[in-house]
Amino acid sequence: MIPSRTARLRACVFVRAYPPAIIARAFSQSSVNCGAHPRSTLSRLWVPTGGVSATEGESGHGKLVRAGFLRQSQSGIFQLLPLGLRVQQKIEGLLDKHMQSIGERAPSAGRLVHIDLTIIPGASRLSLSTISSEELWRKSGRLEKASSELFRLQDRKETPIILSPTHEEEITTLVASTLKSYKDLPLRLYQTTRKYRDEMRPRHGLLRSREFVMKDLYTFDTSVESAIETYREVSGAYRAFFADLKLPVFIAEASSGDMGGDYSHEYHLANSIGEDTVATCNSCGYVANDEVAKALPPSTDKLGAPVAVADFRVWRGITKDRRTIVNAWYPALGSGSAEADINIHAVKEAVPELDASISDAVRLLGDGTEADSGPAATQLRVLNVVDARLAHSFSNLQPELPCVPTELSNRSLDHSSILRSPSGETLNLLRLADGDGCSNCKTGTLQVHRALELGHTFYLGTRYSEPLELHVALPNTKGGPAPVQMGCYGIGVSRIFGAVAEHKADERGLNWPRAIAPFEVVVIPTSGMTDETLAFYDLLAPGFDVILDDRKETFGWKMQDADLIGYPVTVVLGKPWRERGVCEVQCRSLGVKENVAAEDVPGYLAELLDKL
Structure with a gap:
């Protein structure tokens, strides 16, 4: 009597194809215990898909929602669904x-090692x-x-x-x-x-x-x-x-x-x-x-270059005690905003009391002193922090610069300036940019x-x-x-x-690394479930984290859903499988689409997954 393909499959896969590590995993206590568990099938797993449309330029987070990994409960709070969990x-x-x-401490091979x-x-x-x-x-x-x-x-x-x-x-x-x-x-x-x-x-x-x-x-x-x-x-x-x-x-x-x-x-x-x-x-x-990170200070030939009032830009901050306006003066780079050009960390290094979290400094200072009058008002001050490229001209041009916000123009304010860091270095208040010199080696450039x-x-x-x-x-x-x-x-x-969702996603969907994928392998038959399909799943399950898509959906829909969810490997059981026992193995990350005999699939999967 000739054994059925199911029986032949059961016999050959472990003998011919499983690498030793996979066999060890298959017969480990945890895997033996798992053998009594129901099969992992998508019909048994709650994966709410549909009802959420893809958008142009969809983010990784958008794909997580659409693929059924999570849902938002309220602003900044999310519910994890089974795939996400x-x-x-x-x-x-x-x-x-x-x-x-x-x-x-890894012991040397073949040696007894004293354990401290x-x-x-x-x-x-x-x-x-x-x-x-x-x-x-x-x-x-x-x-x-x-x-x-x-x-x-x-x-x-x-x-x-x-x-x-x-x-x-x-x-x-x-x-x-x-x-x-x-x-x-x-x-x-x-x-x-x-x-x-x-x-x-x-x-x-x-x-x-x-x-x-x-x-x-x-x-x-x-x-x-x-x-x-x-x-x-x-x-x-x-x-x-x-x-x-x-x-x-x-x-x-x-x-x-x-x-x-x-x-x-x-x-x-x-x-x-x-x-x-x-x-x-x-x-x-x-x-x-x-x-x-610090770029090299501006070259000396730039420090003495003539500057005019139009070359000055200012970012305004406030100290934590709300008594001092901090003017950070930096060279104009173009039409960009102060927030885009200024290095707040450099300003804070020069003025440790700066409250860098405040964006509307003038309003806060005005509100905090609204009731002040007479001598109390003299407690207010303006602190000018000046980039090295402007420092040589600042004192001469200061009367022409908007050092005092118009909202405070009728107040009595003390003025002082900082031209160097606490360590005595000249100040570079510009945000780091590609091509800046590296202050660590003095020869390289920063990206x-x-x-x-x-x-x-x-x-x-x-x-x-x-x-x-x-x-x-x-x-x-x-x-x-x-x-x-x-x-x-x-x-x-x-x-x-x-x-990872943002970093690995492409236009087709998510793309998980093996280590944290919800499942390593999805098996998708092109037609209904058969005993041979279930036997094939049973032979893969001890050695891999595999799920079977047995839902009553079209094959095309299942493939699109597999791409969206982002399984590392997809195994398709189509006509070649039914006729010759040949599967199609796909791995989007590696650009693989290969026909593989059923008995060779475990070994082939192990090789693919080792690269993921």
Whole structure:
């Protein structure tokens, strides 16, 4: 008796085609357990498609909505649907893998290796409360600095609480209450949880939302040296994580901002809708965001060039105490707006008291002093910050320049000027531009990229352990317990979700990397379900994350839907399959469309997916 094709398929696929790694995966305990589960079929999965039309120039976020990954609940808040939840869970799983690999040391082949038990491999996962107290944030000194972005509320006892946008205060207090000895360190704790930020203008879907998911790792060490070594280990885990995603990220020097600390890097993905700016050098490899990146100062031949009043442009800001107008004078570049030309970070470096978040400085200063009269009005002042290309002419031309806004022309104002940075350097107030000289190597030129920030690493030092009293007694030291050295390492799970959608989408749809695709493979028969179709699925399922499209829709509709959803690989079971057992394997990312015998499909899929 000749075996049926189904029986032959069952016999040959494992024997001939599966690579050893796939066979191991197929017979792992997890896969054996999965064998009792129902098949993954699209008829069983809620994927609401239809009802949302494509738009011209549709963004990745638009495709996420149209493909049934998510829906908006309200401004900046989204509901994840089953496909979207699978993507988020895969990102979280990949993060778990790399967080738990921190500190591991790979042994040399064939050798016994001594394990240093003072090195604690991996980080422990926990879950901190979404609710934090204002008192903790006040104690750390962050409450007022971050107040405009906090969701603040009160309980029935009128105790002020907040929805946490980040958890440095909570984790520091928790560890302080449990740490007994320096022998309990180093300690590495992480969580992946929802966070909240009251964004003024939520936009670009998951990229700038008011509720989002983040992974935060917090590290605790006894010394600066061990904390910096931890920083290097975590940075290595971050690089490996983004390599698994096959994302071309820039690792940029960055400012610590309100987080504190003095060692910081950001992980950026270049994208035209990004709200961050990253500069890279074509010679030395220097990478930095625009908060810390500096171009070479203007050449000396430009500093003495004659200038007229028409060559001056001004951007107006205000200090945090609302008592000083800051005029930033920079050379005219054309018809662009001040916001497009000025480097706010350079102005803030010259005037640390500047409130860079305020766009209508004159109105605020006027409102804040409306009731002032007489001697009180003399407290107001104008501070002129002058770019080096204009500095030599500023004092002569100052009487002709609009140093005082017309709204304040009847006020008595003190005037002063800043012509150099606190370190004594001449001021370059222009925004970084392609072709600027690199200040790091002095020979290369900078290229400027719009980018999306996906992760950030901070060496915090004692920024939180000191005010929140996280101390530990160290051996062979004098002076009592010392504050613990801390680090904070964040990756935006929601933001990676949205950023990958934007970065990888094309005109046909989304295009997921294998590591976080909702499914690695979709099987689409051109006609109805048969026993052979189900047998083929059953043979692929143990070795791959595969779903079968068994919906009662036309073949053309299913193919368009597969393109929109963005599965890495599509396997079509058409007429050649029914007649000769030959499948069509498609991979849009690699430009592959190949006819493959059924028994060779597992091996071929493994090779394709390894490239994705």
